[in-house]
Amino acid sequence: MSRRTRRLGEEEIEKYLFEDIPSGDESSCSLEDDEEGAENQPNPMVLGDLIGVQIAPDDIYDSDDDLPLSSQLQRNPDSTQSNNVNSNMPARIAPKWKKNYRMDIPGEFSERVGLSDQILSMENVTPLLLFGLFWTEHLQDLLCFQTNLYATQTGKPYTPITTEELDVFIALNLVMGIKKLPSYRDYWSSAPDLHDSYVSKFMSFKRFSWLLNNLLVNDNSVMPDRNDPNYEKLYKIRPLLDLQQNNFQKNYTPSERVAIDESMIKFKGRNSLKQYMPKKPTKRGYKVWMMCAQSGYCLDFNIYTGKQGSNVETDLGGKIVKNFCEPLKNKNHKVYFDNYFNGYPLQVELLKNQIYACGTVNSNRKFLPTLKDDKHLQRGEHDYRVSDTKVSLLKWKDKRSVFILSNYYDPKNVGKVKRRERDGTSTEVSCPQAVIDYNANMNFVDKYDQLKGSYAIDRKSHKTAILFTPRPRQADSERIQTRSISGPTGTSICERQTQAGFSEQQP
Secondary structure (H helix, E strand, C coil): CCCCCCCCCHHHHHHHHHCCCCCHHHHCCCHHHHHHHCCCCCCCCCHHHHHCEEECCHHHCCCCCCCCHHHHEEECCCCCCCCCCCCCCHHHCCCCEECCCCCCCCCCCCCCCEECHHHHCCCCCCHHHHHHHHCCHHHHHHHHHHHHHHHHHHCCCCCCCCHHHHHHHHHHHHHHHHCCCCCHHHHHCCCCCCCCHHHHCCCCHHHHHHHHHHCCCCCHHHCCCCCCCCCCCCHHHHHHHHHHHHHHHHCEECCCEEEEEEEEEECCCCCCCEEECCCCCCCEEEEEEEEECCCCCEEEEEECCCCCCCCCCCCHHHHHHHHHCHHHCCCCCEEEECCCCCCHHHHHHHHHCCCEEEEECCCCCCCCCCCCCHHHCCCCCEEEEEECCCCEEEEEECCCEEEEEECCCCCCCEEEEEEECCCCCEEEEEEEHHHHHHHHHCCHHHHHHHHHHCCCCCCCCCCCEEEEEECCCCCCCCCEEEEEEECCCCCEEEEEEECCCCCECCC
16 A cells, blocks of 8 residues: 655745644644644745844834945844843944944043153163163073074084174174175175275174074074974064064053054065065065054064964954054054954944044945945045944045045044146045045054165075976987076076986086
8 A cells, every 4th residue: 555645835844844843742743733734824934034144124224325235134143142142242233324323522642652761761862772772681692592502503613602792793784784785795895896894894704694694593492393283483583573572562652643554574585474465565575564653663563474273364454453452452542554454343342442443444344334336426525324333434536436444533524635637737625534644644654664674684595596498309318408596696607518317517
């Protein structure tokens, strides 16, 4: 006897999904129960029930608002925690955006800024005394000890370095940043047009080269293995970084306005830390996150070492800003950064800590509303929205559109900027005050790069390039031409021809 089956309809499936699971005798069902229950079906599920999200009601937006779908959808929390929503996390909730919301007036900044008390109490201040606050005796002792330890571990005969000799070595490098030559070897050159008698009289070329090759900061013999959880890519210079970071912070009190941006240390060699940034003047090198004061002074820095582990790193820019702003909490500082770091959750969290922030932002970031299209804006016009969490978003039309996200600027405040026309005349264009102040305060890190670049010195690494040019096979032998380019400037070229069987012959 064949068993008769029936396919459930969509309404029956919805009924079983919504009703509670019975227990005991109530768990039995029959065909009659199915037929009777088919008449009283629950309401069909809405989109939010199907995809596990919660759609914000329509009445929280005014008629002018046009929110993207990402701002209207909010993840539904776990059912066990749905009644215990944390009120301290407003950044995770889609905000209300309206034009008639008002921004709060920022708190007054009353902190003392500038040089530390130690510097202000000095008498007869000289550049050498100020330099000693950063290049401390503790750092010199560390470098001497580690350099001598490394030389001992190599097993080669050497002359131990002293702190006095280290002072001369550092001073010579500073002088080389002022009196620049193509290579440090040229200061000891026998050519009269390159030889520098002032530099060469303090230290021999052989000793300077030895210190340049053997100067060490950390003990290589106890460096963790790459597979060790404690492995760090910056292990060899970590003590130097920590000491300098502490010296920068304690010798200067941050100004009211600070800027966070990225800087580059030029490097073209092979290293896993090297980054490529095509829009920067220095396109290849080590990327350094920096926070600088209005004078260009470095307040804090952090060298980027790449992704940590195998996990995908999210919101890297926001984490960098929050880490730098930790000492600025509850002091009413004003921080500026670009669209790499900026986002709505970051602005809300900084405002909660009494840190006022402003920066450009990508218009497709989460929780941001849609503003007027470019074709509806003329040059100098802007559109804006303000959230119920006191964060403002504005779009200003210049040659291209600029988006500014801030937790303290009122988008209604407007100033004037000068723009040059194609015929050479200049005209005044209306511009929000947030854009004007952002352009005036975002260049603090660039100012640091400018000051540092004035006295930079290069240490070119030794490069060897080997180019193989195969020639057609001959009956008796195959000739391979090998060209070797070596030397710090790439000017020494030697050619060597090798017969088949790799027997060397004279060029």
